[in-house]
Amino acid sequence: MQEAELHDLSDDPDYVASQQQGSGGSENQKCTRKSNGPTEPNGSEVVYSKDNVAIHPTQYASERISGRLQLIKRDLSLFMTWIPYKQSASYGVGQGSRVKLPEKDRNLYTIRAVPLTDVRSIRRHTPTLGWQYIIMVLTSGLAFPPLYFYNGGVREFLATLKQHVFLVRSADDANVFLVNDLQDPLQRSLSSLELPRAVPVANVASSSSSLASVHSDDNSNQRSNADYHDSSFSPTESVGRHRQKVRDPARDLSIQVLEKFSLVTKFARETTSHLLRESQIFDNIGGYEKQQQVHSSPVKNQVGGDPVSQELQDKNQIISDPLEKIACRNGKLCEAAATLVGTFELIDSKEAEQQSLVWGKPRLPPLGHEEWATFLDEEGRIVDSKALRKRIFYGGVEHGLRKEVWKFLLGYNEFHSTYAEREFLETMKRSEYETIKHQWQSISPAQARRFAKFKERKSLIEKDVVRTDRSIPFYDGDENPNVGLLRDILLTFSFYNFDLGYCQGMSDLLSPILFVMEDESEAFWCFVSLMERLGPNFNRDQNGMHSQLLALSKLVEFLDSPLHCYLRQADCLNFFFCFRWILIQFKREFVYEKTMRLWEVLWTHYLSEHFHLYMCVAILKKHRKKIIEERMDFDTLLKFINELSCHITLEATLKDAEALCIIAGENKAACIPPGTPPSLPVEGGLLE
Amino acid sequence: MSYAYLFKYIIIGDTGVGKSCLLLQFTDKRFQPVHDLTIGVEFGARMITIDNKPIKLQIWDTAGQESFRSITRSYYRGAAGALLVYDITRRETFNHLASWLEDARQHANANMTIMLIGNKCDLAHRRAVSTEEGEQFAKEHGLIFMEASAKTAQNVEEAFISTAATIYKKIQDGVFDVSNESYGIKVGYGGIPGPSGGRDGSVTQGGGCCS
Ligand SMILES: Nc1nc2c(ncn2[C@@H]2O[C@H](COP(=O)(O)OP(=O)(O)OP(=O)(O)O)[C@@H](O)[C@H]2O)c(=O)[nH]1
Numbered sequence: 073m074q075e076a077e078l079h080d081l082s083d084d085p086d087y088v089a090s091q092q093q094g095s096g097g098s099e100n101q102k103c104t105r106k107s108n109g110p111t112e113p114n115g116s117e118v119v120y121s122k123d124n125v126a127i128h129p130t131q132y133a134s135e136r137i138s139g140r141l142q143l144i145k146r147d148l149s150l151f152m153t154w155i156p157y158k159q160s161a162s163y164g165v166g167q168g169s170r171v172k173l174p175e176k177d178r179n180l181y182t183i184r185a186v187p188l189t190d191v192r193s194i195r196r197h198t199p200t201l202g203w204q205y206i207i208m209v210l211t212s213g214l215a216f217p218p219l220y221f222y223n224g225g226v227r228e229f230l231a232t233l234k235q236h237v238f239l240v241r242s243a244d245d246a247n248v249f250l251v252n253d254l255q256d257p258l259q260r261s262l263s264s265l266e267l268p269r270a271v272p273v274a275n276v277a278s279s280s281s282s283l284a285s286v287h288s289d290d291n292s293n294q295r296s297n298a299d300y301h302d303s304s305f306s307p308t309e310s311v312g313r314h315r316q317k318v319r320d321p322a323r324d325l326s327i328q329v330l331e332k333f334s335l336v337t338k339f340a341r342e343t344t345s346h347l348l349r350e351s352q353i354f355d356n357i358g359g360y361e362k363q364q365q366v367h368s369s370p371v372k373n374q375v376g377g378d379p380v381s382q383e384l385q386d387k388n389q390i391i392s393d394p395l396e397k398i399a400c401r402n403g404k405l406c407e408a409a410a411t412l413v414g415t416f417e418l419i420d421s422k423e424a425e426q427q428s429l430v431w432g433k434p435r436l437p438p439l440g441h442e443e444w445a446t447f448l449d450e451e452g453r454i455v456d457s458k459a460l461r462k463r464i465f466y467g468g469v470e471h472g473l474r475k476e477v478w479k480f481l482l483g484y485n486e487f488h489s490t491y492a493e494r495e496f497l498e499t500m501k502r503s504e505y506e507t508i509k510h511q512w513q514s515i516s517p518a519q520a521r522r523f524a525k526f527k528e529r530k531s532l533i534e535k536d537v538v539r540t541d542r543s544i545p546f547y548d549g550d551e552n553p554n555v556g557l558l559r560d561i562l563l564t565f566s567f568y569n570f571d572l573g574y575c576q577g578m579s580d581l582l583s584p585i586l587f588v589m590e591d592e593s594e595a596f597w598c599f600v601s602l603m604e605r606l607g608p609n610f611n612r613d614q615n616g617m618h619s620q621l622l623a624l625s626k627l628v629e630f631l632d633s634p635l636h637c638y639l640r641q642a643d644c645l646n647f648f649f650c651f652r653w654i655l656i657q658f659k660r661e662f663v664y665e666k667t668m669r670l671w672e673v674l675w676t677h678y679l680s681e682h683f684h685l686y687m688c689v690a691i692l693k694k695h696r697k698k699i700i701e702e703r704m705d706f707d708t709l710l711k712f713i714n715e716l717s718c719h720i721t722l723e724a725t726l727k728d729a730e731a732l733c734i735i736a737g738e739n740k741a742a743c744i745p746p747g748t749p750p751s752l753p754v755e756g757g758l759l760e
Numbered sequence: 761m762s763y764a765y766l767f768k769y770i771i772i773g774d775t776g777v778g779k780s781c782l783l784l785q786f787t788d789k790r791f792q793p794v795h796d797l798t799i800g801v802e803f804g805a806r807m808i809t810i811d812n813k814p815i816k817l818q819i820w821d822t823a824g825q826e827s828f829r830s831i832t833r834s835y836y837r838g839a840a841g842a843l844l845v846y847d848i849t850r851r852e853t854f855n856h857l858a859s860w861l862e863d864a865r866q867h868a869n870a871n872m873t874i875m876l877i878g879n880k881c882d883l884a885h886r887r888a889v890s891t892e893e894g895e896q897f898a899k900e901h902g903l904i905f906m907e908a909s910a911k912t913a914q915n916v917e918e919a920f921i922s923t924a925a926t927i928y929k930k931i932q933d934g935v936f937d938v939s940n941e942s943y944g945i946k947v948g949y950g951g952i953p954g955p956s957g958g959r960d961g962s963v964t965q966g967g968g969c970c971s
């Protein structure tokens with residue numbers, strides 16, 4: 073390995089100095105205030121934290137914005153954040169700058185968890201007079217405004233970075249550091265331009281623009297999260313691979329975008345356009361490389377097997393499967409889809425832009441308090457709810473924030489409400505809850521004797537709450553008051569929505585909500601909001617479930633036709649084996665914490681209101697090979713699916729589902745008719 | 761793990777009668793009163809020996825709730841045996857037996873052996889259905905009958921095993937075409953006695969042995 077060489081910054085006087093002074097590591101421990109111990113509860117680790125790092129939006133000293141720069145490591149991915157200080161907060165802003173920009177403008181500059189794989193280069197400026205600063209250029213061609221290190225520390229920053237990503241000094245400019253670069257000088261240049269051939273032996277997770285080789289790292293990354301179903305084919309890999317054949321649209325767009333990007337400063341623009349100029353020069357070589365890539369064997373360094381040949385094998389097995397041929401009445405359709413590659417290519421070129429934005433995007437660390445604050449204006453409104461939903465879709469929410477954030481996601485609080493409005497609402501709702509609760513509490517024993525429906529409901533609920541999540545500490549033990557709260561809320565709900573009443577599965581949905589809210593009334597109203605969408609799952613005639621199972625069948629037909637063909641042949645097209653997944657949103661398939669993570673992602677409704685169905689497709693697709701090869705019949709398949717419980721890797725499945733959702737594109741509408749839960753019921757629609 | 765035969769069982773009956781507890785008592789020999797309620801279906805398996813033959817029971821524990829029936833019915837297909845369970849302390853669970861039976865007759869195969877179980881017989885002081893009534897119902901409908909307790913394990917072993925013995929006898933009597941899997945019976949290869957007792961989750965994972 074030439075790794076030592078790769079990492080070698082010994083020709084950099086600053087780096088040498090920092091080494092002599094003590095390693096970057098010990099230095100950053102000094103700066104790391106926030107992280108309590110090396111690892112935060114959600115698996116993120118702050119590896120570098122620097123206060124008083126500022127952005128100068130204008131030349132006016134009064135408008136400078138100070139903040140905290142951090143490098144956060146999660147799984148094997150490294151992210152950078154820069155969060156401006158709250159204006160009101162009495163942080164040592166330093167340099168006596170009095171900040172006048174309105175809060176929302178300040179937040180414009182916030183850097184929210186950028187994966188280092190998205191960073192192309194860092195230019196360091198160390199003027200003899202004035203502050204040191206750096207400019208980061210992203211692979212998309214965008215650049216962040218200069219980050220001024222008021223208290224110094226650029227070299228520690230680079231040294232820390234060096235420990236986590238490949239950082240190589242540019243041959244052309246000693247102050248430019250290329251991130252994730254390669255050993256070979258030609259490739260190094262290519263890499264710096266992020267041409268499709270060039271993404272290399274990075275020890276970080278893949279980014280939107282990285283290729284197959286990085287997926288292998290990504291895989292091992294997921295595997296370290298204790299997944300052992302992971303080595304099989306995943307759609308992400310396939311598509312990631314095929315992106316090689318198209319131009320990187322992000323690069324094509326970058327110049328245009330740059331013009332519009334008001335935050336790009338003069339310095340950044342210089343750096344970027346310099347790199348872009350180079351990119352023109354290397355374009356031809358890049359094109360040649362790309363061709364080579366298509367014909368020659370796939371990228372080396374595959375840890376988890378070679379996805380290309382695996383896919384080919386996969387394909388061959390399916391095509392040469394005699395059962396398949398018999399099974400498929402609609403042969404044409406099957407053939408088209410068996411050529412998964414073809415399907416992907418087609419969509420790839422059509423929607424290349426969309427994909428490049430999302431594909432293989434590493435999951436972000438969960439949304440934390442500081443970042444959450446940036447989404448709120450002074451009065452507590454969420455200014456850009458879409459951005460928030462997107463952020464949560466990609467990373468979820470830290471547990472401590474769930475109580476606040478879930479109320480928005482579930483629709484109990486409106487995004488545009490103010491602190492004051494929410495406080496008022498809470499008071500109102502609290503008394504409204506008490507009123508409804510009183511309706512059943514006031515039923516006397518004599519009255520109850522003549523109220524069979526009530527008695528029946530009450531005893532059913534009572535039987536079920538004692539059989540709900542009792543292994544979770546929050547609900548365990550005899551006479552646990554929280555079990556009583558589950559009962560009261562469900563009974564109250566069955567009066568609030570008397571027609572729907574109570575049905576098994578509801579306690580599973582309520583349990584995490586109460587656990588998060590730790591408040592009876594709030595848990596009730598959040599549950600009410602959730603049931604606005606999921607109520608049809610519990611209709612007596614099961615029509616809500618049937619419409620989702622039908623939609624799932626159509627999605628599988630479109631997204632994994634070989635599997636669909638097999639299921640038809642095996643008489644499994646009712647998809648009843650996915651019943652539990654859908655009824656309670658995978659509650660029984662993941663451990664508690666992961667269920668909560670999944671739910672908040674689903675509730676963003678960011679890419680689709682039916683993201684849970686793409687989750688289903690992603691899981692089935694992952695096991696398709698086994699299902700078909702072992703000729704699973706209905707019973708065997710049902711048992712197999714049941715036993716996947718707690719063996720599904722959430723993050724990987726989310727990524728796959730995301731990919732599938734994008735592939736489905738416009739066909740979504742054809743597969744999923746309006747009003748299919750959890751969509752809100754359509755006016756005078758099918759399901760009411 | 762080899763077996764002479766594999767029998768598929770279903771456990772049906774109203775919610776809360778103790779189906780999951782019976783299964784757990786049979787496969788794991790323990791009683792867990794706070795076990796999660798069943799959504800859809802759950803599985804258990806155990807080896808038993810009848811006539812010196814190792815027989816594997818693959819047991820499907822279905823959800824009892826009424827509104828899930830349209831889906832849980834699909835799990836009946838191809839079961840060789842059924843345990844139809846009611847709760848002796850709750851009269852209504854006994855009253856619903858006829859509708860369960862009708863469901864089973866409609867969606868399972870006609871030769872399915874059905875065992876009626878009056879569960880929770882440890883709660884004799886709260887009894888709401890007499891033993892005679894249970895016996896009478898069983899007799900009328902041609903079922904085998906036992907009162908049992910998932911809590912004390914009374915008759916649990918017996919219920920599962922005597923159902924298997926009945927099925928086995930039907931095989932000996934030539935009632936089934938055992939090569940037709942819709943009867944819920946699979947013929948194993950080898951017939952060497954395997955380890956008995958304990959849960960066996962390896963059927964689908966291991967594959968091969970039973971196809
Ligand atoms: N005393 C006593 N209690 C029992 C016995 N069997 C089950 N129970 C109790 O009855 C409750 C319901 O038992 P389950 O096995 O969960 O009922 P089920 O039939 O599987 O119900 P569903 O899954 O909802 O269809 C449990 O909480 C047990 O505490 C028994 O033999 N004796």
Ligand SMILES: [Mg+2]
Nearest residue numbers: 779780797798
């Ligand atoms: Mg059960």
